[in-house]
Amino acid sequence: MGSSRFSSAAQGAVSRRRLLAGGLALSAAAALPGCKSRMSGLLTGADAHPADYPTVKAVEFMGQYLAERTGGRLGIKVYAGGQLGSETDTLEITSFGGLDLNRVNFAPLNSVEPMTLPFSLPFVFESVPHMRRVVDSEVGEEVLAAMEPHGLIGLCIYDSGARSFYNTRRAIRTPDDMAGLKLRVPASDLYVAMINALGANAVPIPFGEVYQSLAQGVIDGAENNWPSFVSARHYEVATYQSLTEHLLTPEALVMSKISWDRLSPEDQDLVREAARLSVGEMRRLWDLRVTEAKATIAASSVAVNEVEKEPFAALMRPVWEQFITTPQQKSVVERILAMREG
Ligand code: GTR
Numbered sequence: 001m002g003s004s005r006f007s008s009a010a011q012g013a014v015s016r017r018r019l020l021a022g023g024l025a026l027s028a029a030a031a032l033p034g035c036k037s038r039m040s041g042l043l044t045g046a047d048a049h050p051a052d053y054p055t056v057k058a059v060e061f062m063g064q065y066l067a068e069r070t071g072g073r074l075g076i077k078v079y080a081g082g083q084l085g086s087e088t089d090t091l092e093i094t095s096f097g098g099l100d101l102n103r104v105n106f107a108p109l110n111s112v113e114p115m116t117l118p119f120s121l122p123f124v125f126e127s128v129p130h131m132r133r134v135v136d137s138e139v140g141e142e143v144l145a146a147m148e149p150h151g152l153i154g155l156c157i158y159d160s161g162a163r164s165f166y167n168t169r170r171a172i173r174t175p176d177d178m179a180g181l182k183l184r185v186p187a188s189d190l191y192v193a194m195i196n197a198l199g200a201n202a203v204p205i206p207f208g209e210v211y212q213s214l215a216q217g218v219i220d221g222a223e224n225n226w227p228s229f230v231s232a233r234h235y236e237v238a239t240y241q242s243l244t245e246h247l248l249t250p251e252a253l254v255m256s257k258i259s260w261d262r263l264s265p266e267d268q269d270l271v272r273e274a275a276r277l278s279v280g281e282m283r284r285l286w287d288l289r290v291t292e293a294k295a296t297i298a299a300s301s302v303a304v305n306e307v308e309k310e311p312f313a314a315l316m317r318p319v320w321e322q323f324i325t326t327p328q329q330k331s332v333v334e335r336i337l338a339m340r341e342g
Contacts, residue, residue, distance in 0.1 A: 024079075025100050025259055042075045043259065043271075045101035046090040048082040048207050050231055054289050055103045055158055055251060056080045058282035062274040069270055076101065086206035088187045095151035097258030102152075105160060106249045107186035115146035116252075117323045118332040120190050123313040124320075125248035126340050128161065132283070133339050135250055139332055144252070152254040155275035159286045160225055162245035164307075166234060167221025168214065171305045172242035175199055175312055184210050184222035193319050194246070198312065207232070214238055223247070226293035227286070235297060241304045244312055253278075 024044040043063070047056045056078050063076025084090050084099070087108040094102040109116040118124065125131040134140065135157040144154025165172050165183065172178055178200040185191035185202045195202035203219050207228075213219045214237040221238050223246070229235050253275055260268065297304060324333055 025097055025256065042077045043100040043255075045076055045078040045103065046084045046094075046099055047078055047080050047103045048087055049080060049228075051078075051080040053080070053227070053231060054282055054285035057285055058158060058278040059101065059103055059253065061281045062278040065274040065277060066270060069274075070267075074267065074270075078103075082206075082208040086187070086208065088206070091152070091254070094254060094256045097151075097256045099256060100259040101155075101253065101255050103158070103251060103253050105186060105251050107188040107191060109147070109252060110188040110190050112150050112152075113146050114326065114329060115143050115332065117190060118329055118336060119143065120188065120247070120249045121320055121324070121333070122194050122246045122316045123309065124333065124336055126342055128159065128248065130340055131248045131250060132159070134336050137335075137339065139335050139339075143332065147252075147254060148257060151257045153257055153260045155253045155255055155272065156279050158251040158253065158279065158282045160249060160251045161227065161286070161290055163223045163225050163247040163249070164241060164243045164245055165221060165223045166229060166238040166241040166302075168217070168238050169220050169240065171240050171303060172244065173305060173307060175315055177242075181220045182218075184213060184219045190319065190323050193322060194316065197315050197319050210234060211237070225290075226297070227289045230293040230296045235300055235302050239300075239302050241297065241302050242307050243304065244307045244309065246309075246312060246316075 043066075045059050047053070047059065049055055059076055059078050063078075066074040066076065078101075084093070087102075087104040090099060090102050091104055091108055091112065093099050106116050106119045110120055125134070140157050144157065147154045165178075167181055167183070169181060170177060175198050178198045181200040182203050183195050183200045184205045185195055186207065187204050192202040192204060203213075205213055205219070210219075210222050211233055214222065214234060221240075222234060223244075224232070224234065229241065235241070255271070263271065320333075324330055
């Protein structure tokens with residue numbers, strides 16, 4: 001099951017082995033032949049973020065909705081804080097049916113499904129409203145649907161704001177300032193190519209290890225949105241934040257196709273409806289969180305600088321060409337660009 005694009009099974013933590021054995025997913029025993037609509041239980045989900053983060057809250061909102069609509073027959077339990085492993089690991093586990101739901105950034109999906117690459121292109125989205133317009137359109141639906149052959153049902157797309165660079169060394173104002181910096185990236189070849197094209201050195205590290213790597217000087221910096229910069233406490237160590245806003249890559253909520261197939265068609269509709277409704281709740285919480293995070297940074301010792309984006313964007317052309325190769329990907333990129341205002 002799952003795709004050959006996934007590496008061999010995630011190793012390590014006992015909890016992850018339990019997951020691979022199907023220990024946390026909606027029980028197969030509940031799905032007796034002919035009894036699909038009576039399926040009951042808690043859908044399990046994983047998230048790299050802490051329990052109070054907007055993505056976790058949005059999936060819990062979805063769970064409450066499911067519980068209300070089914071009289072408690074269905075619900076969701078989110079394992080937050082990355083306790084079940086990196087996003088790459090939990091995605092693999094989800095595709096095998098060891099977890100029902102997984103909220104991830106598009107970055108770890110890049111190596112799973114090439115149709116996720118257009119959303120991860122640097123400077124492809126001009127603003128948050130532009131990104132929302134795109135993901136709310138048929139383009140969002142197409143990209144979500146492309147995950148199914150990999151054992152993943154794309155349920156909805158959440159915000160992730162704009163990612164900017166931060167580091168322990170110096171303010172970044174032009175691409176020249178990036179020369180030689182060791183910058184952490186998520187597990188995505190596109191991110192590696194982006195950093196290298198800017199003249200820095202990309203170091204792929206799971207999100208949960210970034211704080212320690214910064215503190216120990218293993219890396220000089222990283223890049224992320226305002227809420228993650230604050231909640232992961234990276235700002236305590238990396239005190240130069242440069243507003244490149246190079247990525248507005250969104251996030252995805254996916255469901256294991258194995259778990260999905262155990263639901264009755266009515267429950268599948270309900271899960272889709274709950275996911276759709278959770279997007280509005282997520283955006284509300286997200287916007288509040290961005291404001292809060294900016295206030296935290298303003299009151300901290302972080303030096304924030306604005307950046308002229310054009311010189312950075314100009315260096316991204318080869319990256320676009322390297323990763324956008326199929327007619328389907330090109331069509332998505334064209335439609336994204338056509339939805340710009342400017
Ligand atoms: C966050 C995102 C996470 C994860 C993390 C990272 O903004 O919400 O899903 O991708 O960035 O940089 O790994």
